């Protein structure tokens with residue numbers, strides 16, 4: 001489904017991704033772990049089409065389609081969703097309006113009918129409840145004055161509503177206490193199924209106790225240096241990144 | 253005394269003066285103020301950028317043109333009605349500066365008189381200090397005169413000034429007077445619109461008596477080839493409210509100048525505005541608020557959204573007289589530049605003679621935030637719609653100041669329409 005081959009990318013002329021190979025089959029959840037500055041967020045931005053990230057080589061296809069040539073909104077319509085590491089505040093834009101505009105945009109692009117205000121609110125209220133959010137959050141401006149945890153939940157709320165085929169979750173666990181972490185994980189797990197895949201980016205193993213991945217990849221200095229099963233995350237937790245990065249360097 | 257070099261009158265002024273000479277005996281009312289205005293214009297001409305108040309807005313393009321007298325054509329108005337915002341309620345329609353009762357519906361319980369019928373000038377304007385007003389004084393033929401009786405809530409009223417420059421380059425100079433008696437209320441939507449090349453030069457004198465409340469919405473949607481020079485003088489007595497929101501979208505060159513005086517304790521003035529411009533448009537919002545009584549608040553939120561090579565001007569002067577202790581003034585001026593060639597000129601001016609006052613003012617200039625844009629687009633929102641959402645968000649605090657829902661809808665709709673026809677295409681991002 002998602003197939004990344006030899007992907008290299010730079011920011012401001014500085015190479016960040018140095019040749020990524022990664023395949024995520026339909027229905028699978030893969031974790032990408034790695035130290036700060038490894039290029040994890042860069043990978044998620046390149047896949048979702050953020051400006052300023054220049055792809056210098058390699059390919060990325062989604063259901064056979066070259067996504068690197070697509071606009072961000074086209075990728076969203078195709079079913080890619082990025083939960084931001086740092087969700088963006090939109091003063092002056094109501095959260096409910098934002099959600100409905102987003103939902104109807106992708107529905108339109110997918111050839112599905114748009115939802116009217118009543119249908120939308122019904123769906124949104126149900127999703128809000130599942131994520132143990134207060135309904136008040138629909139009335140507030142997007143992410144404005146939200147706590148760190150509220151922002152992350154708001155990302156998962158958007159994911160739940162937009163029903164992507166591939167979710168890129170960039171450190172969705174950071175800044176969450178254990179209860180919030182559980183709720184967010186449940187939100188993701190509820191989406192799991194044959195038509196949903198995820199790339200869970202995290203710095204810590206903790207999240208992977210709740211969202212158990214099918215595969216774990218270690219990203220360091222712009223490359224995937226090891227891949228394995230869920231046990232790899234445990235190994236990292238015990239030994240830290242230094243050991244693995246050292247091994248990879250020796251092997252090279 | 254220093255000799256003043258007299259300039260040859262401009263093309264436009266020559267025409268205006270000649271028209272005055274021809275029309276003088278037929279114009280309604282007292283000729284004395286008109287003669288004084290004509291003498292002033294003959295002496296000083298139209299304002300030039302050498303004068304401080306006109307430093308940023310050059311009337312050269314107006315002065316170079318020859319404007320004609322509108323022809324009384326009763327068919328002309330009908331098709332112009334399509335330019336009006338869709339809103340229910342009574343409407344007073346002017347076409348080419350003349351009241352058109354045949355196109356108007358009078359408000360319930362209000363007596364509407366015309367300037368053509370009474371010919372009485374108000375005493376709030378200062379034609380001797382303001383030559384754009386002098387031009388109006390010299391040539392005005394008609395206007396509306398409304399006195400809302402004390403204690404009466406007159407509800408909503410639209411006042412529309414339509415001009416057709418389709419066949420002739422015309423100039424119109426409507427002269428309105430609106431007075432609210434003690435405790436009276438009125439919601440006025442003033443609309444300017446038209447077709448082709450013309451000058452629309454309305455003057456409104458407003459008196460808000462004690463405890464009265466005027467909500468004044470202005471929608472300037474004059475044609476892209478038109479010139480708009482609108483002047484308002486408003487006087488507010490104790491506990492009265494003059495609440496004005498001015499949205500400028502139209503005209504090749506437009507200026508709205510508002511002089512508002514707080515003349516009694518606890519009077520309040522709001523002069524909020526949005527100027528949304530593209531292409532080579534120039535839009536000027538110039539205000540002077542005089543605090544002449546203690547304990548009065550004044551509020552201004554002025555937003556400019558500029559694309560193409562558009563330029564906007566905001567000049568905001570606040571004068572606080574010695575007597576005006578406990579004045580609470582707030583002024584915020586923000587511009588969103590959607591293109592590198594757009595420009596904003598702003599000049600706040602505080603003149604404070606009282607010692608116990610709170611006056612704050614601020615200004616910001618910025619572009620759309622690429623991170624916000626990407627956030628919206630990553631959620632599937634197409635780029636042009638994402639930009640519109642952010643433009644609309646930028647305008648939020650100015651629009652929120654419009655408490656009357658019907659008015660706010662008119663403004664929101666006008667902005668959406670602007671985006672769909674003008675803004676959207678002007679700003680496709682550089683690939």
Ligand SMILES: Nc1ncnc2c1ncn2[C@@H]1O[C@H](COP(=O)(O)OP(=O)(O)O)[C@@H](O)[C@H]1O
Nearest residue numbers: 011012016034035036037038039040041042043
């Ligand atoms: N906008 C940017 N401009 C320049 N360098 C950047 C920018 N964003 C990230 N980088 C650099 O790219 C590298 C990878 O960053 P990032 O993808 O955020 O790492 P991670 O998410 O793994 O912590 C880091 O060295 C960081 O300094």
Ligand SMILES: [Mg+2]
Nearest residue numbers: 040041042085
């Ligand atoms: Mg990161």
